[in-house]
Amino acid sequence: MNLTWDLESLYSSFQSEKYQKDYKHAAELADELGARAKFHLHTQEKAAILTEDFLRQYNAFRSVYLCLFSYAELVFSIDNGKTEAANQMDVLEEMAAGSEEALASFSKWLASMSGEELDTIIGSGEYVSQHAFYLRQLQQSRYLLSEEAEAVIARMQLTGAKAWERLYMKMQSTLRVEVEMKGAAHKLSLTELRNLVYDHDFQVRQAAYEAEAKACRSxxxxxxxxxxxVCGEAIGIYELRGYKSPLHKVLETSRMDRETLEAMLQAIKESLPAFHQYYLHKAKLLGHAGPLPFHDIFAPVGEESSVKISYPEAQELIVAGFNSFSTELGAFARKVFISRWIDAESRAGKGNFGMCIDIAPIQESRIITSFTGSYMDVGILAHEIGHAYHSSCLAGKTMVNIDYPIPIAETASIFCEGLINQELLLSASEGEVLPILERSLSDAGYYIVDFYARYLFESQLYEHRKSGSLTVEELNSLMQDAMSAAYGSSIDPDSIHSYQWVSKAGYYMTGNEFLNFPYSFGLLFSKGLFAQYKKREGGFAEQFQAFLAASSTTMVADAGQLMGIDVRSPEFWRDALALIGEDIQRFVGHSEK
Structure with missing residues (x-):
């Protein structure tokens, strides 16, 4: 079975006639959008016609642009040395900046109307009415400056925060550090070092962790x-636009309210002792007399399995597991494998991570992972296919109607991973149950405890940054405080290096602040849904599909209501966390047999 993907439905190369033709067409559409915004959006006469024309033009541009950018991103993702792909991404982002200026003008034009006037426009025709949620979101966006100011910001960010972001990303990707393991010297990247946290050899894990700290310090x-x-620019721009803080901006763009966030954070804080019990028990299993050293936070527990799962076996296991939920989901998974949407081959020059890139214009996705035959690899495949399935549920929607908020983004993926973990536990031998269960808890701790620490750090980062730039020592102090608050006494404090803010790329991504709590939301929301699925007699699969289809055109709280969930209630989050607590007790009990 071929472990590489097929990109021919997109393009054969950057030089291909199809790519060049689409690039030219996208540039023309971007120019036309700019002209339309400049010359036509100054009157409310024929507002319905102007609205439909702009929507059609913007959707047309996004349809072509997303194909072009997805191709460049896919080529780059499997070989970071592809400078042509990186250059194409830069050029395409420049093109997109022009389209975003036009969208800002369109948003300001909508904001000048009353709600009744917009309702009239929405009711003027079928095409416009399909975009009711999107248009109301744009109109209600009070956080836009004048067209001229937004244009200046978009242009200056290319050589401002985005340039700093690119510098950081390049620095991270080229950073190498020497480390001695098993009597041999190695020069490894940060990605390679982080992958060693799962190694079965204690000395390898410790050496890799210490080398990472050394690299970050350098x-x-x-x-x-x-x-x-990056943070200073974010504070300044969001303040000018009228946001109370970067967190306020993230909540708005995530379609999530503060009440929901506070309910989830309250439940997470209450659950920390259960996770601390897990980490302390893991320390005991690994032979530590006291708290768990941080370099062993992801250490595997139990004997290394000699059983390897072949790629065809992984396919059949995933399809069977998905079929147990719904035949439609199983058929979709089989299509993903047969159509070669996955690049699963492990090879040099390719990142060792899982990622799904949705290509909505052609109703396809592409998945990158490195399959080595472990149980963990099967779960990663299921997770990424879950992302692709979510995208497939949005098929037929226009380009502006396919964007779902980050808190919902992990719902299908984690749910699908849960289905396969269930299958793995049922089929695993007695000796293999503990490693699979521990891996699930390790992931949960990462998304709940570690991301809670990141949320605390980032909150303090922005608070302190308002008073001026922070020194390395100040950033280290904030990180230590955040880690201590999240992990408590379950982790040896002397083993936590303070430079972890250096290696977390999310802090440096322009316009993507607080890439932490939305993922905690996704994990817990999926856990809650999975509990519902296990209790229900039938009809859940159809309701779940309808929920995913509606996720791009609804608020988070309203999306929850579609599944009968009140996300503003701490009780929902407590119930979801209780499921993880039960797994912790199962882990403790199983390991003591």
Whole structure:
């Protein structure tokens, strides 16, 4: 079975006639959008016609642009040395900046109307009415400056925060550090070092962790400059636009309210002792007399399995597991494998991570992972296919109607991973149950405890950055405080290196602040849904599909209501966390047999 993907439905190369033709067409559409915004959006006469024309033009541009950018991103993702792909991404982002200026003008034009006037426009025809949610979101966006100011920001960010972000990403991707393991010297990247946290050899894990700390320390000053620049610009721009804080902006764009966030955070804080019990028990299993050293936070527990799962076996296991939920989901998974939407081959020059890129214009997705035959690899495949399935549920929608908020983004993926973990536990031998269960808890701790620490760190980062740039020492102090608050006494405090803010790329991504709590939301929301699925007699699969289809055109709280969930209630989050608590007790009990 071929473990590489097929990109021919997109393009054969950057030089292909199809790519060049689409690039030219996208540039023309972007120019036309700019002209339309400049010359036509100054009157409310024929407002319905102007609205439909702009929507059609913008959707047309996004349809072509997403194909072009997805191709460049896919080529780059499997070989970071592809400078042509990186250059194409830069050029395409420049093109997109022009289209975003036009969209900002369109948004300001809508904001000048009353709600009744917009209702009239929405009722003027079928095409416009399909975009009712999107248009109301644009009109209600009070956080836009004048067209001229937004244009200036979009242009200056290319050489401002985005330039600092690119510098950081390049620094991270080229950083190498020497480390001695098993009597041999190695020069490894940060990605390669992080992958060793799952190694069965204690000395390898410790050496890799210490090397990572050394590497982070070596670029701490440069990273601090990048972080201060990105965060400082975010604070300034969001304040000008009228947001109370970067967190306020993230909640708005996530279609989530503060009440929901506070309910979830309250439940997470209450659940920390259960996770601390898990980490302390893991320390005991690994032979530590006291708290768990941080370099062993992801250490595997139990004997290394000699059983390897072949790629065809992984396919059949996933299809069977998905079929147990719904035949439609199973058929979709089989289609993903047969149509070669996955690049699963492990090879040099390719990142060792899982990622799904949705290509909505052609109603396809592409998945990148490195399959080595472990149980963990099967779960990663199921997770990424879940992302692709979510996208497939949005088929037929226009380009502006396919964007779902980050808190909902992990719902289908984690749910699908849960289906397969259930299958793995049922089929695993007695000796294999503990490693699979521990891996699930390790992931849960990562998304709940570690991301809670990241949320605390980022909250304090923005609060302190308002008073000026932070030194390396100040950033280290904030990180230590956040880690201590999240992990408590379950982790050896002397084993936590303070430079972890250097290696977390999410802090440096312009316009993507607080890439932490939305993922905690996704995990817990999926856990709650999975509990419902296990209790229900039938009809859940159809309701779940309808929920995914509606997720791009609804608020988070309203999406929850579609599944009978009140996300503003701490009780829902407590119930979801209780499921993880039950797994912790099962883990403790199983390991003591």
């Amino acid at each position: 670029v701490a000053e440069q990273s601090a400059a990048c972080l201060n620049a």
